[in-house]
Amino acid sequence: METPSPERDLYQGLLQIGLAYYQITRNNYRGALKMLQRAHRNLDPLGKTLLGIDLDRLRQDTRRVKEELHRLGPKRTAEMDQGLFKPIPEIDQTQS
DSSP states (O other), X not given: OOOOOHHHHHHHXXXXXXXXXXXXXXXXXXXXXXXXXXXXHHHTTSOSEETTEEHHHHHHHHHHHHHHHHHHOGGGGGGOOGGGOOOOOBOOGGGO
């Protein structure tokens, strides 16, 4: 049996976010919502940062997408502003 590691959870969460965004572009409300929920299940227990990624910002960005998806509902998924799909946020190294 494999023991989950924080890195494994991070990678799964990132993939699930990507899949959620893809499902939105395919107008698949249910699939997108499921992937976003799974992503947060993997990412929420992790700390503020991991492997140079600003996880607080990532969670905030994806929650915005999830809220907008809920607001639009299944019949208007295609209207999602894809400008909400943000790149993976890196930690600002200049503030160290």
